[in-house]
Amino acid sequence: MASDPAPSAPPAPRTARQRVRAELTAEITAIARRHLAEKGPSELSLRAVAREMGMASSALYRYFPSRDALLTRLIIDAYNDMGDACDAAVDAVDERDHLSQFQALAHGVRGWAVAHPQEYALIYGSPVPGYAAPTDTVDPASRVIRRLILLAITMNEDATAPIGPVAIPEMLERQIATLLDDESVTIDRQRFVIIASVWAQLFGMISFEVFGRYDEMFDDADALFAVQLELAAATIGLTSSTD
Amino acid sequence: MASDPAPSAPPAPRTARQRVRAELTAEITAIARRHLAEKGPSELSLRAVAREMGMASSALYRYFPSRDALLTRLIIDAYNDMGDACDAAVDAVDERDHLSQFQALAHGVRGWAVAHPQEYALIYGSPVPGYAAPTDTVDPASRVIRRLILLAITMNEDATAPIGPVAIPEMLERQIATLLDDESVTIDRQRFVIIASVWAQLFGMISFEVFGRYDEMFDDADALFAVQLELAAATIGLTSSTD
DNA sequence: TGTACATCAGTGAACGCGCGTTCACTGATGTAC
DNA sequence: TGTACATCAGTGAACGCGCGTTCACTGATGTAC
Numbered sequence: 241m242a243s244d245p246a247p248s249a250p251p252a253p254r255t256a257r258q259r260v261r262a263e264l265t266a267e268i269t270a271i272a273r274r275h276l277a278e279k280g281p282s283e284l285s286l287r288a289v290a291r292e293m294g295m296a297s298s299a300l301y302r303y304f305p306s307r308d309a310l311l312t313r314l315i316i317d318a319y320n321d322m323g324d325a326c327d328a329a330v331d332a333v334d335e336r337d338h339l340s341q342f343q344a345l346a347h348g349v350r351g352w353a354v355a356h357p358q359e360y361a362l363i364y365g366s367p368v369p370g371y372a373a374p375t376d377t378v379d380p381a382s383r384v385i386r387r388l389i390l391l392a393i394t395m396n397e398d399a400t401a402p403i404g405p406v407a408i409p410e411m412l413e414r415q416i417a418t419l420l421d422d423e424s425v426t427i428d429r430q431r432f433v434i435i436a437s438v439w440a441q442l443f444g445m446i447s448f449e450v451f452g453r454y455d456e457m458f459d460d461a462d463a464l465f466a467v468q469l470e471l472a473a474a475t476i477g478l479t480s481s482t483d
Numbered sequence: 484m485a486s487d488p489a490p491s492a493p494p495a496p497r498t499a500r501q502r503v504r505a506e507l508t509a510e511i512t513a514i515a516r517r518h519l520a521e522k523g524p525s526e527l528s529l530r531a532v533a534r535e536m537g538m539a540s541s542a543l544y545r546y547f548p549s550r551d552a553l554l555t556r557l558i559i560d561a562y563n564d565m566g567d568a569c570d571a572a573v574d575a576v577d578e579r580d581h582l583s584q585f586q587a588l589a590h591g592v593r594g595w596a597v598a599h600p601q602e603y604a605l606i607y608g609s610p611v612p613g614y615a616a617p618t619d620t621v622d623p624a625s626r627v628i629r630r631l632i633l634l635a636i637t638m639n640e641d642a643t644a645p646i647g648p649v650a651i652p653e654m655l656e657r658q659i660a661t662l663l664d665d666e667s668v669t670i671d672r673q674r675f676v677i678i679a680s681v682w683a684q685l686f687g688m689i690s691f692e693v694f695g696r697y698d699e700m701f702d703d704a705d706a707l708f709a710v711q712l713e714l715a716a717a718t719i720g721l722t723s724s725t726d
Numbered sequence: 727t728g729t730a731c732a733t734c735a736g737t738g739a740a741c742g743c744g745c746g747t748t749c750a751c752t753g754a755t756g757t758a759c
Numbered sequence: 760t761g762t763a764c765a766t767c768a769g770t771g772a773a774c775g776c777g778c779g780t781t782c783a784c785t786g787a788t789g790t791a792c
Binding site for chain 3: 507546
């Protein structure tokens with residue numbers, strides 16, 4: 241019964257109409273993505289996209305039911321783009337070298353953010369007013385932290401005991417347990433809290449850089465990031481003595 | 484010559500006109516601030532403010548030359564508000580208890596941010612498109628980091644040697660020196676880098692909380708913040724053994 | 727204390743712009759026999 | 760292979776909205792003599 245060709249996700253467009261439809265949908269999102277990159281989320285307008293496509297603005301409603309739907313598409317794409325960059329960076333490194341893996345993750349995410357500042361702002365900046373993220377964004381949105389947690393798990397062996405220990409309140413303890421149960425993953429609570437901290441730190445640094453807070457302070461953002469990363473690695477208990 | 488009553492900043496409005504003008508200016512910014520708090524920066528509109536004041540929209544141009552000028556006013560006020568909250572929190576604590584001072588600073592800033600999410604977004608979120616911050620914002624914008632650096636200086640004595648040391652590249656080293664010379668302040672370079680890290684971490688955590696990134700993960704933001712703060716304090720070399 | 731002039735606050739209409747979304751419609755593509 | 764009908768893509772006009780900013784103007788407040 242369920243072995244029919246899955247009706248929910250048609251494998252490839254067959255008719256000419258379907259092919260054109262897929263192409264146009266891709267073109268719309270591509271143009272929208274470029275507008276976003278040039279002007280920022282709040283300036284993204286259906287009419288401008290339609291204008292550039294040479295279509296009537298009403299025609300876009302055959303492809304996206306509303307402006308928010310288009311925005312959602314861009315948000316999901318941005319999360320996945322960043323997730324891909326993150327994964328690719330980590331995977332390019334010897335999987336036994338945990339320090340390098342961690343650094344690769346951080347540099348991967350930062351590199352993507354610096355190269356796509358507006359898309360970064362869209363997903364890690366202030367929430368777009370009046371826009372409520374639908375549930376399909378939740379999964380792509382958590383790719384980086386999930387990868388970071390995975391890293392932390394494999395690290396458990398060789399990392400030296402980091403700073404701490406800190407006292408974890410009961411409620412938080414329960415929350416973490418639930419979270420990790422959902423992911424069916426086991427990790428030392430102390431390390432989890434540290435990872436969450438480093439996670440916030442990583443995106444704090446990136447936001448500062450991308451949003452221009454270092455502008456009047458530091459010229460050499462690369463060097464600053466590298467040094468801060470070294471500190472963060474030490475926080476987790478990773479030092480360069482791995483090889 | 485320069486001993487005349489300073490013409491640049493009249494001490495108190497004398498004529499009725501001047502008094503009314505000051506009051507109306509204050510009322511405009513107050514209403515604008517409320518609109519900002521309710522809707523976000525990009526929704527702030529001169530016309531809406533004028534409507535609520537019962538004036539013609541053109542009348543606002545007697546008080547602010549443009550929408551951007553009003554926005555600048557709000558940005559400066561927000562920075563100063565946060566700076567005040569930060570200072571008040573630190574000052575309320577025994578100045579010899581450096582751990583408590585650090586925690587007070589963090590909680591002060593976070594408390595303000597959570598209570599004023601849109602104003603926080605205005606100054607620490609994605610840049611407002613098309614808006615270029617004038618130079619008068621630079622000073623208020625750096626109040627928190629300046630206070631944090633001051634804290635770090637007085638800490639130099641009792642803090643245990645923190646993690647590290649890290650290698651600081653030459654260029655960054657020079658940059659830091661220039662920065663600190665401007666403030667005529669001396670501080671160990673290692674500690675400075677750590678402070679910059681903790682600074683980014685603090686605002687990373689706050690942004691995550693205020694922008695809703697913890698929403699699907701943690702209920703108890705207070706507990707999470709407290710634990711992460713403990714870690715951060717340990718990073719600096721502060722532990723609860725101060726008393 | 728009173729008058730003449732300059733300064734300023736506020737009005738209301740207008741300019742010119744852009745937006746998201748709806749709707750009745752034409753004409754082309756796909757499908758079933 | 761050909762015809763009849765259903766589906767879909769795209770049009771263009773319109774609705775209703777809001778915005779920042781300018782401008783000539785009235786009428787009130789302040790100032791100098």
